[in-house]
Amino acid sequence: MKRVALLGMPNTGKSTLFNRLTGSHARVGNWPGVTVDLSTARVLVGAHMVELVDLPGLYDLHGFSDDELVVRHFLEAAPVDAVAVILNSSQVDRQLALALQVKALGLPTLVILNMADEARRFGIEIDTARLEKGLGAPVAPISARFGTGVPDALAKLARVLDEAGPARQASVREALAEDHRREEQIESLVRQSVVVPERLSEQASDRIDRVVLHPWLGLPLFFLAMLAVFQAVFWLGSPLQDGVEAVFDFLKSHALEPAFAAFPPLLRGFLLDGIWAGLGTVAAFVPLIVVFFFFLAAVEDSGYLSRAAFLTDALMSRLGLDGRAFVMLLMGFGCNVPAIMGTRVMRDRPMRLLSMLTIPMSLCSARLQVFVFLAAAVFAPSRAPWVLFGLYVASFAAVIVTALLFRRRFESREPFVIELPPYRMPTLRQVWLRGWGEVKHFLRRATRFIFVGVIAVWILTHFPAGAAPAGPDTWAGWIGHALQPVLGPLGIDEKLAVALIFGFVAKEIVIGAFAVIYGLEGDALAANLAQSMDWVAATSFMIFTLIYTPCLSTVATLRTESKSLSFTALAVAWPLALAWAASFAFYQGMRALGY
Amino acid sequence: MMQIGMTLKSAPMTTRTPLSHLAPGQQGVIAAVDGPEGLRQRLAALGFRAGRAVVVLRRASLRGPLHVRLGTTDVALRQAEAGGVSLRAVEPQAA
Ligand SMILES: Nc1nc2c(ncn2[C@@H]2O[C@H](COP(=O)(O)OP(=O)(O)OP(=O)(O)O)[C@@H](O)[C@H]2O)c(=O)[nH]1
Ligand SMILES: [Mg+2]
Numbered sequence: 001m002k003r004v005a006l007l008g009m010p011n012t013g014k015s016t017l018f019n020r021l022t023g024s025h026a027r028v029g030n031w032p033g034v035t036v037d038l039s040t041a042r043v044l045v046g047a048h049m050v051e052l053v054d055l056p057g058l059y060d061l062h063g064f065s066d067d068e069l070v071v072r073h074f075l076e077a078a079p080v081d082a083v084a085v086i087l088n089s090s091q092v093d094r095q096l097a098l099a100l101q102v103k104a105l106g107l108p109t110l111v112i113l114n115m116a117d118e119a120r121r122f123g124i125e126i127d128t129a130r131l132e133k134g135l136g137a138p139v140a141p142i143s144a145r146f147g148t149g150v151p152d153a154l155a156k157l158a159r160v161l162d163e164a165g166p167a168r169q170a171s172v173r174e175a176l177a178e179d180h181r182r183e184e185q186i187e188s189l190v191r192q193s194v195v196v197p198e199r200l201s202e203q204a205s206d207r208i209d210r211v212v213l214h215p216w217l218g219l220p221l222f223f224l225a226m227l228a229v230f231q232a233v234f235w236l237g238s239p240l241q242d243g244v245e246a247v248f249d250f251l252k253s254h255a256l257e258p259a260f261a262a263f264p265p266l267l268r269g270f271l272l273d274g275i276w277a278g279l280g281t282v283a284a285f286v287p288l289i290v291v292f293f294f295f296l297a298a299v300e301d302s303g304y305l306s307r308a309a310f311l312t313d314a315l316m317s318r319l320g321l322d323g324r325a326f327v328m329l330l331m332g333f334g335c336n337v338p339a340i341m342g343t344r345v346m347r348d349r350p351m352r353l354l355s356m357l358t359i360p361m362s363l364c365s366a367r368l369q370v371f372v373f374l375a376a377a378v379f380a381p382s383r384a385p386w387v388l389f390g391l392y393v394a395s396f397a398a399v400i401v402t403a404l405l406f407r408r409r410f411e412s413r414e415p416f417v418i419e420l421p422p423y424r425m426p427t428l429r430q431v432w433l434r435g436w437g438e439v440k441h442f443l444r445r446a447t448r449f450i451f452v453g454v455i456a457v458w459i460l461t462h463f464p465a466g467a468a469p470a471g472p473d474t475w476a477g478w479i480g481h482a483l484q485p486v487l488g489p490l491g492i493d494e495k496l497a498v499a500l501i502f503g504f505v506a507k508e509i510v511i512g513a514f515a516v517i518y519g520l521e522g523d524a525l526a527a528n529l530a531q532s533m534d535w536v537a538a539t540s541f542m543i544f545t546l547i548y549t550p551c552l553s554t555v556a557t558l559r560t561e562s563k564s565l566s567f568t569a570l571a572v573a574w575p576l577a578l579a580w581a582a583s584f585a586f587y588q589g590m591r592a593l594g595y
Numbered sequence: 596m597m598q599i600g601m602t603l604k605s606a607p608m609t610t611r612t613p614l615s616h617l618a619p620g621q622q623g624v625i626a627a628v629d630g631p632e633g634l635r636q637r638l639a640a641l642g643f644r645a646g647r648a649v650v651v652l653r654r655a656s657l658r659g660p661l662h663v664r665l666g667t668t669d670v671a672l673r674q675a676e677a678g679g680v681s682l683r684a685v686e687p688q689a690a
Contacts, residue, residue, distance in 0.1 A: 183644070196667065310659070310671040415673070416673045418672075419669065
């Protein structure tokens with residue numbers, strides 16, 4: 001087995017090529033720093049079975065941000081047979097520097113000029129044969145996105161492997177020693193083999209940017225677009241959600257109830273009102289989550305994220321953060337875990353920590369389910385979308401408060417320099433893969449957390465034997481009672497306390513827990529919830545759910561990424577305190593106003 | 596070189612102008628890049644090297660970052676970072 005590493009600057013299409021060659025589903029996005037960890041897959045190259053390694057992008061081998069360190073550590077630790085350096089064809093003039101650095105590692109090298117399609121559109125011509133001679137390495141122009149040139153590149157890689165000696169570790173330090181001599185070499189290489197038009201013709205990206213990055217319209221446009229996206233998600237997702245609910249109902253009344261009719265009541269209750277109701281309630285949200293991720297994937301792949309960073313940097317800098325931290329908050333709307341890992345692109349530890357402290361307050365898709373469910377149950381249909389939008393605003397408010405309070409403790413001098421890639425039309429394939437990947441992720445979590453959580457909640461609400469289900473004499477009742485001094489002032493009653501405790505493990509459990517606690521599902525559950533809490537109590541519950549710890553996976557990620565137990569403790573304790581204070585202020589304030 | 600007078604009233608011809616002083620539409624040729632080691636390397640990797648032309652496309656409001664273009668690469672950077680990039684031959688870009 002041979003090992004081949006994919007190296008290149010961020011956003012040059014390494015993961016796109018990796019996916020195309022191996023059929024993997026590595027995350028792709030038009031944002032420098034999508035891949036922050038390495039992934040491997042096998043592929044046959046000529047006669048060689050190859051383990052292909054997709055790495056984070058790096059600007060140069062000196063780099064010392066955490067994502068770049070992943071690459072360095074990999075190169076220094078793992079012997080490789082060959083490296084494929086991937087350059088963006090339309091930016092060879094500057095990216096050749098990395099190719100030369102990599103060549104100096106002394107490993108067999110193939111240079112891949114990706115995005116040939118874009119280079120052609122920009123009117124850039126590259127004389128491959130000349131470049132090969134100048135570099136002393138084979139060069140293959142491809143388009144990873146459309147697949148052109150890929151077979152040829154594979155053939156060239158096979159030839160490199162044929163001639164390669166045994167696998168070796170790279171000597172990064174030596175490669176860097178002779179850095180200064182490279183400048184002239186690049187100049188002459190570019191002069192000989194690259195033709196760039198005198199002036200770039202105006203591209204579509206320029207026209208879009210003129211509107212999107214307008215000094216005064218840019219930010220309002222951004223928020224309008226966000227509002228529109230959320231409206232679209234619900235407009236598309238709601239009918240699908242109703243459909244899934246109907247299917248679950250039908251199965252229950254036509255298949256399960258007859259089948260379980262002969263079971264003892266306790267077991268039947270456990271299966272139908274416990275597991276089935278819990279899973280069904282959560283499953284109803286799968287379509288909504290999928291639609292949501294389709295949109296998120298499209299935004300990520302468009303190139304707009306870098307623009308969002310540009311637009312928001314001025315505001316974020318006043319919070320001690322930067323535009324990239326804002327983009328991570330946006331990614332956190334999907335799931336907080338990859339967003340926290342995405343902060344690896346920041347070199348400065350204090351800013352990275354401050355950013356990681358704020359990301360868990362970003363309203364992730366799991367919390368979205370809880371809010372969609374509660375808002376629909378308690379508020380009029382015309383109001384519910386505004387309640388949701390209000391929660392997104394509250395999410396930003398929590399971030400702002402947190403950053404303002406902690407920016408002195410995590411003071412940093414991190415420079416802000418990012419690339420603005422051209423806009424790229426999201427491909428259907430990419431968006432589909434991403435949406436599908438999220439469904440799988442959701443189902444995996446469903447089997448892991450929801451199933452176990454629902455069972456645990458059922459046990460807590462039905463034992464000791466003989467107690468009225470979810471009544472004050474059950475274990476859940478005792479727990480709720482013990483927590484009343486803390487949760488009572490927030491308007492959160494004994495029954496809901498148990499849901500909150502399980503929400504600490506994963507927010508997906510919360511509505512599943514509702515279903516079990518009330519022994520109902522779907523519309524009946526919603527109606528029952530609306531009776532047992534008014535809009536003030538429901539909103540207070542949602543505010544608490546929004547701010548306190550999102551889930552155990554997030555806590556685990558905070559721990560591994562910060563490598564600090566005390567920081568992790570802070571990142572759990574502070575949101576709990578803020579959640580309590582915000583809910584308390586809202587609930588008591590509204591009651592004082594007479595609502 | 597008459598245009599220099601238009602952009603920087605009292606600047607003699609040998610003066611270097613920091614990139615952060617340019618208005619949208621103006622361009623210049625990079626003379627030197629200063630700053631901490633890590634920042635200079637990152638800037639070099641993005642194409643900020645002596646002798647290369649850079650044009651300012653726009654500035655974000657509220658003293659936010661600059662959007663500049665070097666050849667085919669678009670970069671956003673803060674004023675503080677742009678202050679370390681000194682330019683010569685500054686001129687307003689022909690419309
Ligand atoms: N036009 C065009 N776009 C491409 C091509 N290859 C990749 N892209 C796009 O370029 C962007 C970046 O692709 P990725 O595969 O995520 O790049 P990467 O090198 O893995 O990026 P990092 O993981 O951030 O270092 C995505 O929007 C891709 O769709 C190509 O050949 N042509
Ligand atoms: Mg990648």
